[in-house]
Amino acid sequence: MDAPLFTIPLWADLTAVGLGGIQGALFASGFRGQRRLDLLGVAIIGIVMGMGGGIIRDLLLNQPLSTLQSNWYLLTATLAALVGMLLAGPLRRLNGLIVGLDAVVIGLFGAFGTSKALALGLPLVPAVFVGVCSAVGGGILRDVFMGLPVAIMHVGSLYAVAAGVGCLVLAVSNAVGVPLVIAAIAGVVVTAIIRVLAVVFDLSLPEQRMLYRRKVAAETGALPIVKR
Amino acid sequence: MDAPLFTIPLWADLTAVGLGGIQGALFASGFRGQRRLDLLGVAIIGIVMGMGGGIIRDLLLNQPLSTLQSNWYLLTATLAALVGMLLAGPLRRLNGLIVGLDAVVIGLFGAFGTSKALALGLPLVPAVFVGVCSAVGGGILRDVFMGLPVAIMHVGSLYAVAAGVGCLVLAVSNAVGVPLVIAAIAGVVVTAIIRVLAVVFDLSLPEQRMLYRRKVAAETGALPIVKR
Amino acid sequence: MDAPLFTIPLWADLTAVGLGGIQGALFASGFRGQRRLDLLGVAIIGIVMGMGGGIIRDLLLNQPLSTLQSNWYLLTATLAALVGMLLAGPLRRLNGLIVGLDAVVIGLFGAFGTSKALALGLPLVPAVFVGVCSAVGGGILRDVFMGLPVAIMHVGSLYAVAAGVGCLVLAVSNAVGVPLVIAAIAGVVVTAIIRVLAVVFDLSLPEQRMLYRRKVAAETGALPIVKR
Numbered sequence: 001m002d003a004p005l006f007t008i009p010l011w012a013d014l015t016a017v018g019l020g021g022i023q024g025a026l027f028a029s030g031f032r033g034q035r036r037l038d039l040l041g042v043a044i045i046g047i048v049m050g051m052g053g054g055i056i057r058d059l060l061l062n063q064p065l066s067t068l069q070s071n072w073y074l075l076t077a078t079l080a081a082l083v084g085m086l087l088a089g090p091l092r093r094l095n096g097l098i099v100g101l102d103a104v105v106i107g108l109f110g111a112f113g114t115s116k117a118l119a120l121g122l123p124l125v126p127a128v129f130v131g132v133c134s135a136v137g138g139g140i141l142r143d144v145f146m147g148l149p150v151a152i153m154h155v156g157s158l159y160a161v162a163a164g165v166g167c168l169v170l171a172v173s174n175a176v177g178v179p180l181v182i183a184a185i186a187g188v189v190v191t192a193i194i195r196v197l198a199v200v201f202d203l204s205l206p207e208q209r210m211l212y213r214r215k216v217a218a219e220t221g222a223l224p225i226v227k228r
Numbered sequence: 229m230d231a232p233l234f235t236i237p238l239w240a241d242l243t244a245v246g247l248g249g250i251q252g253a254l255f256a257s258g259f260r261g262q263r264r265l266d267l268l269g270v271a272i273i274g275i276v277m278g279m280g281g282g283i284i285r286d287l288l289l290n291q292p293l294s295t296l297q298s299n300w301y302l303l304t305a306t307l308a309a310l311v312g313m314l315l316a317g318p319l320r321r322l323n324g325l326i327v328g329l330d331a332v333v334i335g336l337f338g339a340f341g342t343s344k345a346l347a348l349g350l351p352l353v354p355a356v357f358v359g360v361c362s363a364v365g366g367g368i369l370r371d372v373f374m375g376l377p378v379a380i381m382h383v384g385s386l387y388a389v390a391a392g393v394g395c396l397v398l399a400v401s402n403a404v405g406v407p408l409v410i411a412a413i414a415g416v417v418v419t420a421i422i423r424v425l426a427v428v429f430d431l432s433l434p435e436q437r438m439l440y441r442r443k444v445a446a447e448t449g450a451l452p453i454v455k456r
Numbered sequence: 457m458d459a460p461l462f463t464i465p466l467w468a469d470l471t472a473v474g475l476g477g478i479q480g481a482l483f484a485s486g487f488r489g490q491r492r493l494d495l496l497g498v499a500i501i502g503i504v505m506g507m508g509g510g511i512i513r514d515l516l517l518n519q520p521l522s523t524l525q526s527n528w529y530l531l532t533a534t535l536a537a538l539v540g541m542l543l544a545g546p547l548r549r550l551n552g553l554i555v556g557l558d559a560v561v562i563g564l565f566g567a568f569g570t571s572k573a574l575a576l577g578l579p580l581v582p583a584v585f586v587g588v589c590s591a592v593g594g595g596i597l598r599d600v601f602m603g604l605p606v607a608i609m610h611v612g613s614l615y616a617v618a619a620g621v622g623c624l625v626l627a628v629s630n631a632v633g634v635p636l637v638i639a640a641i642a643g644v645v646v647t648a649i650i651r652v653l654a655v656v657f658d659l660s661l662p663e664q665r666m667l668y669r670r671k672v673a674a675e676t677g678a679l680p681i682v683k684r
Contacts, residue, residue, distance in 0.1 A: 062290070070579060071580065130296065146605055147375070147603070148375060149375030152268070152269070288511075351526060354526075389496065
């Protein structure tokens, strides 16, 4: 509690990176925009989704980027992107599994971000902020690279909310004395449950303006298996 | 002058963050794009506008992000975004006041950025650059998040010019021996005056190409009360 | 080899920055989008293209931004952007020369990035990654600022591939004992040759989806002399 020296196990970190990479490639390979993505483009999106969250976290914390201190992160993200690209068809049929895994992954990224921020001495609110940025950062970078409006701001995604609540649970639990590992597990579970429930029950935040009737334009024709 | 240890008073910093947050939320809540923003999206834009400038400044300076060292910045930006969202109607009627406040805010962000850069030993030109990036960075991030072309590059905004001249006044005054606080005040005043005059007299830089007749497409339907 | 203290000569660095600035301004001045760029917008794109690669490199390496430690980088990038803007017509006729110079420039940026990363102790794979990001980072930032999908992901650009192969040649040569300067020269040459051949023979990676017939929409009307 008072010395939250939380080292993320490499296997957990690489699992999160790999799952992010697969999803990025799935998203990109289903994308039909005005311009055609080539194979490298799909791989880039996979790498961006797998590594973006960790990079943004370390930039915000002004720390050396942990994803660049070993060969494993890039190799895992690239391999995962290839898998996602090649198995796009079969993987799409496992939609339920992917939503579930993805919910765990954003929980993990959020918990890694929040606990690293706490370990570096940041106060509670910024630590939660860093966790949320870690969880949703890959998705933001993906949308920016693809020239899409950032999805987490739009109706129909409880991504950031799920990450935020989970990170808050972690930080508050830790502040009142719960050991960090237990607090982190609680945070991951809370994030994953909120996210899965949001998908299952199609929950969303109210939109800012109810005035206009235009449906969400299917302007991209994207198949966002997992809306991020 | 020779030891520009310029600590920005917290109240001034938070004022700038809060005004940025209000404006971000106002902009986002007036936005009508292809996809609907939900309440969180509006809040995110408010936070991005309030905190983006300071974050970009500290990233460029390779310093710990000062906006993450205390709870106050995020709380202020979030609260301001809520205020901007709830009071969007009435606040729009105070357009003149908002333009004026905004002009002061970009002046403040520019001055904070330039003086922090000088205090860290950067030469004059990069210090001015950091100041301009602090002043316009929040607006750039806002546009990137919303999938819009970055507004400061387009006809009709003297934002960056106003910020640049003000930061240059600060840096040059300081270089010739004017005490930093006085130089900073001069910079803020110059930026604010240029910006307000640009709005009042509808000044703009010439465009690169005069060839095509197409009017600026009202492609977003946005109501940019303050064009940034 | 074992102490790769590779200081980039200032003239080489400024040459790369200047050529980047010219190209950014050429690209931006040929751009016809929905909103008109003003002169400042063109200059910003020039500066972004000239300095973006170095900034992204140093952010990834968590080092002070070398482009902000001297006045020369910003002055060079700005001057180059002005030259690119004023001489856009005549320069367009030198298309072959520009493609060649550009190929050398991405080679240089890639080599600077990879060798700086190796000098800081990064493993081979991340060092190559940093090099590629240095080489293509300016182009990515340009596209993000202009609200375009990131060009390197789309069919028809072997930019990132050329940079990647060159950086890999550098890193592997260095790892097997070739002196860094020779390894760097080899990397630059390989990158430049691949890039020029790709332009001459119109090489491209296969696209992810062959399904749809829609041609690449000439949605921007841009004249990307050098597709980046």
